[in-house]
Amino acid sequence: MDPCNSSVGTIAYMSPERINSDLNQGQYNGYAGDIWSFGVSILEFYLGRFPLAVERPGDWASLMCAICMAQPPEAPPTATPEFRHFISCCLQREAWRRWTAARLLDHPFITGKSRASQYQNQQAHHQNLRQLLPPPPLHPSSLS
16 A cells, blocks of 8 residues: 555644545645645644644544635744745645645755845855956957
């Protein structure tokens, strides 16, 4: 049995399409489901509580409805923009919209580089290259 295609796990961390296979035309991508679970876990660590609100705490049916029908949980506005975006990349309702693990590893939240600093690093790199290169040759018409 392929562990990524099994129904083993805790319902609270299952992706919407794992609970309700109609959401994805019966297709299930276990790797995308794991990204959802990862996002829920990371957000729970940050908040210090389970991130999904349910009408009746402890009621599994309410929890499954919240996972499948409510908006995905978000990081609070007090979190850094990089963290908020990282969580939103994990907790997309549609499995095909979730980032892959490889793509998440390059996310600014993981790399520690904001988009602005990535741009600045690129500009500095280009400046360093210009310093290493010899000056362009003078055009013969500029010598006279």
